Amino acid sequence: MRHFVSAGWPYLYDIPGLHNCVPMLFADVCARFNRLQGHEVFYLCGADEHGARTEYVARGYGTTPKALLDSKYDATLPLLAKLELSFDAFGRTGDESHRTFVQEFVQDLLKHEIIIEGTQKIAWCTHCEQHLPDRFLEGTCPYCSGRTYGNQCNNKKTCARLVESDKVIDARCAVCSGSVEWREEPHLFFRMELFRDKLAGLATAPAKDISEVTERVQRTLTENPTVCISRDTQWGIPIANLPGKSVYSWVDSLLAKISFTPEIYWKDTDTRKHFFLGMDGSPFYGALFPALLLASHRGYSVNHWEICPNEVFIYEGGICSKSTGTGIWLEEALATLPSDFWRFYIFHVHANVEMGAERDVDFRWERFCETVNHWILKGFQAAAEAGPGEQGQEQQAKIRQLMSAGKIGEAFHALLTALVEQPSREKTANLAPLLSCFLPTCGRQLAQGKRPFETASLYAPEVQMDYQDKVDARRAKRCLGEEVTDARADALCVCPINLKEQ
Secondary structure (H helix, E strand, O other), rough: OOOEEEOOOOOOOOOOOHHHHHHHHHHHHHHHHHHHHEEEEEEEEEEEEHHHHHHHHHHOOOOHHHHHHHHHHHHHHHHHHHHHOOOOOOEEOOOOHHHHHHHHHHHHHHOOEEEEEEEEEEEEOOOOOOEHHHHHEEOOOOOOOOEEEEEOOOOOOOOOOEHHHHEEEEEOOOOOOEEEEEEEEEEEEEEEHHHHHHOOOOOOOOOOOOOOOHHHHHHHHHHHOEEEEEEOOOOOOOOOOOOOEEEEEHHHHHHHHHOOOOHHHHHHHHEEEEEEEEEHHHHHHHHHHHHHHHHHHOOOOOOEEOOOOOOOOOEOOEEEOOOOOOEEEEHHHHHHHHHHHHHHHHHHHHHHHHOOOOOOEEEEEEHHHHHHHHHHHHHHHHHHHHHOOOOOOHHHHHHHHHHOOOOOHHHHHHHHHHHHOOHHHHHHHHHHHHHHOHHHHHHHHOOOOOOOOOOOOHHHHHHHHHHHHHHHHHHHHEEEEEEEHHHHHHHHHHOOOOOOHH
């Protein structure tokens, strides 16, 4: 059996925080587990490099988008490797072969009149003297009255609808907060309505998420008979005969799942497809992406389509944000403690969320150290030093069953409990390969009968101070212009702030 596994593709305008890597970590567990089962697996992730945000940040840094992305790519990929993510490929949407693939794909759909030309009112900021695509335009959502951008509602918990820019209420520029004027512009529109019936009920999801995923996908299909798939941006994949326009970066990055993957995974009707992402991505992955594949007439299969949403990651009760320095940054985290400690905490808290004990994946230093001390530094020591006893075959079968059902958090909780409570040499040896799916280093060391780490215990204030010293040292090396640029980029990308106050 074949499995295609993919996580959401982050932007590379900054070295990623741990919160950006949560979907990658869960996708990694899925990929490792299916390889352990003896299945063929292709685990793909990558960098979404296009769109106006990248162009804006590069301009703020005084460089070109390509130079900025090359430097960020070189800095980021080693960190992801250090986090022990087992990618089979890590793509970049700026790759020339991908660009050719997308341009040919769009032209094919134009020939078959599945993509059609039309016009749309596009916001223009007279102060900034630029078009305002996607997150450069903000205002009020016409559906939920929450904060929205020019392509999707920012109310990720309950709405996250696709929003056409001219439907945004009280629209304003996200850069200067100024008013906008509307200009009629030529654009391309994908006729998603042609595939509505075929897509209804297509996407599956873990039991706890299926009703919400189904609702969001169905709502997207109903409310968006057409989707504008072009943007007024220079930095992107250009569209023939539409100068100054590029392919919508969501379409660009979705099609990268095809262009960077061996064709057999998309043309084999039995291939299982697993997409790990935030719930707000379900309209794109559950509606737009499979609709594009059905429209292509290239024999791509949309069978066995599973969307696996991840919970929101927050830090000490607050939202992660570069502009406020709130969050766990991967560079300093991995320089402070080994990757398995960070991987462990993500899965441990997710298990509590999955089983209803908590609402979100909330990182707190005190609890981080307490749980690492209890489970890894003390519990795994007992597992490594245990004498003969039960083999844990029934527990192993239960854990495999949970993982096959997509209950990753619950499986991790059952695995920890089995290893630490009433440990035995035989049980540790049998369960170590499953542990390696979550904690690669710990699993390997336990399989060899070794204690995973020599550290006796972690003391939260000391670990936090060590981590923060490293963050402060990095920030001290940056110039004020870079700080302001990143703060403004953060406002347009992650956690909006009022730029008038900057």
